[in-house]
Amino acid sequence: MVEPSGTERDAEVISRFVEHFAAQLVEAGLPRMPARVFVALLASDAGVLTSAELSEQLKISPAAVSGAVRYLSQVRMVSREREPGSRRERYRVHGDQWYEALTNREAVIRRWEVALREGVASLGGDTPAGRRLAETLAFFEFVEKEVPAMMERWRARREELFGGDGADA
Amino acid sequence: MVEPSGTERDAEVISRFVEHFAAQLVEAGLPRMPARVFVALLASDAGVLTSAELSEQLKISPAAVSGAVRYLSQVRMVSREREPGSRRERYRVHGDQWYEALTNREAVIRRWEVALREGVASLGGDTPAGRRLAETLAFFEFVEKEVPAMMERWRARREELFGGDGADA
DNA sequence: CGCTTCCTTCAGAAGATTGTGAAGTTAAGG
DNA sequence: CCTTAACTTCACAATCTTCTGAAGGAAGCG
Numbered sequence: 001m002v003e004p005s006g007t008e009r010d011a012e013v014i015s016r017f018v019e020h021f022a023a024q025l026v027e028a029g030l031p032r033m034p035a036r037v038f039v040a041l042l043a044s045d046a047g048v049l050t051s052a053e054l055s056e057q058l059k060i061s062p063a064a065v066s067g068a069v070r071y072l073s074q075v076r077m078v079s080r081e082r083e084p085g086s087r088r089e090r091y092r093v094h095g096d097q098w099y100e101a102l103t104n105r106e107a108v109i110r111r112w113e114v115a116l117r118e119g120v121a122s123l124g125g126d127t128p129a130g131r132r133l134a135e136t137l138a139f140f141e142f143v144e145k146e147v148p149a150m151m152e153r154w155r156a157r158r159e160e161l162f163g164g165d166g167a168d169a
Numbered sequence: 170m171v172e173p174s175g176t177e178r179d180a181e182v183i184s185r186f187v188e189h190f191a192a193q194l195v196e197a198g199l200p201r202m203p204a205r206v207f208v209a210l211l212a213s214d215a216g217v218l219t220s221a222e223l224s225e226q227l228k229i230s231p232a233a234v235s236g237a238v239r240y241l242s243q244v245r246m247v248s249r250e251r252e253p254g255s256r257r258e259r260y261r262v263h264g265d266q267w268y269e270a271l272t273n274r275e276a277v278i279r280r281w282e283v284a285l286r287e288g289v290a291s292l293g294g295d296t297p298a299g300r301r302l303a304e305t306l307a308f309f310e311f312v313e314k315e316v317p318a319m320m321e322r323w324r325a326r327r328e329e330l331f332g333g334d335g336a337d338a
Numbered sequence: 339c340g341c342t343t344c345c346t347t348c349a350g351a352a353g354a355t356t357g358t359g360a361a362g363t364t365a366a367g368g
Numbered sequence: 369c370c371t372t373a374a375c376t377t378c379a380c381a382a383t384c385t386t387c388t389g390a391a392g393g394a395a396g397c398g
Contacts, residue, residue: 013291021284028277029198033387042305043288045297051345061388066346087344087395093301099308108197115190119212122182128214132262135331136211139268142326146319154311161307162300202357220375230358235376256365256374 014043015057033060033068038077041093048092050083076101096158106147109140116140183212184226202229202237207246210262217261219252245270265327275316278309285309 018039025035036058041049049057054065069091072078077098081090094101116137123130187208194204205227210218218226223234238260241247246267250259263270285306292299 010292017284017288017291021281021288024277024280024284027280028274031386042301043292043298047297047301062345063347063389064387067387070346082395085396087342089345096304099305105197108193111193111196112190115186115193119186119190122186123179123212128216129212131331132211132216135265135327136268138327138330139323142323143319146322150312150315150319153315154308157311158304158307162304200356231375232359232377233357236357239376254366256372258375 011057014040017043018058031068031071033064034071034077036060037065037068037091038072038093038098041078041091042098048090050088050090052088054091106144109144113137113140113144180226183209186212187227200237200240202233203240203246205229206234206237206260207241207262207267210247210260211267217259219257219259221257223260275313278313282306282309282313 018036021042022032022035022039025039026032030038037054040054040057041047051062051065051069054060055062058065069078069080072091073080076094078091078093081092082088083090116133119133120130120137123133125131125134187205190211191201191204191208194208195201199207206223209223209226210216220231220234220238223229224231227234238247238249241260242249245263247260247262250261252259285302288302289299289306292302294300294303
C-alpha cells in the first residue's frame, strides 16, 4: 500500500477526532455545529481557521459555519478576528480561556440563584421546601466562591506542567 | 376580595417557582419534563410526590411523568420508592445528593478525557494541536481531582450553616 | 469607481424531539 | 381468582430545531 501523504492522512485522523470529541460535547448539551466547529479549531495547529476552511473540513455550508461561530463567540469559546489585508475572517480558540468558559457557567448559576432566592421568598424560609431551596442556594453560592480559587490553582499547575511559554494563545 | 385558602395560594406560588426555575434548567441543557418534575419535587414540602400528584400539578400525562422520572433516576437526581401497602410509587429528591449529581458530570468528563487522550495520541504530542489537546486533558484531570475536596469543604460549610440535623433526606 | 470575494442573513424543508393516547403489565384487595 | 388501581411502554402526531440554498451587504483590488 502506498503511504498516504502526511496531510491526507492527517485530514482523516483529525476528522476522526473531531467527530468523536464533538459527539461527546453534543451529548453534554452543546449544539452540534458549534461543537464540531469548536473541536475543529481545537485540533488545528494554529488554533485558527477561516470560515472557508471550516466549511470544507466539516462539509457544511458557510451559513452553518456562520451560525456556529455566532453561538461560540456568544459563550466566549471562540473569538473572531479580521485578517488584515483580506476579507477573510479568522476564528480562534481562546488558547487557555476556553475551559474557563466551560467552567464559567457563572451566568447560568447566577440565574439559578435568582430563581432560588425567589423561591425561598415565596415559599417561606420556615417551610421544609423553603429550607431545601435555601440549602440549594447556599450550595451554589459556595461553588461560585470556590471556583476562582480553583482556577488559580490550575494556572499554577499548568505553569508547572507546561512551562510559562504559553505557545498557544 | 376573598383571601384564597392557603393551599390554593400555595399552588399558584409553587407553580410560578417551578416553571421559572425549570425554565433555567432547561436553558442549561436539561430536558423540559425532567426539569419540571425535578423542580416540583424540590419545591414540595416532603421532597416526595407520587406520579399522580406530579401529573396533576404539572398538567402532564402519566406517560410524561414516567419518562421524566426514568431520566432523572438515570442521572441520579431522583430515586423511586414503592409505598409499602399500595401500588403508588413515590419519587424523592435526594435531599443533599442532588447537587452532587449536577456536579458529578464525572462520567461526562471521563468520556471527554478518553476522547482527548485519543486525540493527543493520533495527532502526536509534539504538534501544536497535540499540545493544546494535552493541556485541555490536563485541565480536566485537574478538575476531577479537585472536585471531591471541594465537596468535602461544602459538607463542612453546610454543617456550619444548617446544622447537622439533615431534616431533609 | 465598479468588480469580485467572502461572509451573513433569511426563508423554507428535512429531520429530530417530545408529549399524548391507548394498550399492556404488575400487584393489591376483595 | 378475579377485579381494580397504578405505572409503564409503544407508536404516532405535533412541534421545534437545524441546516441548506439563495439573495444581500461590506471590504479589498484593479
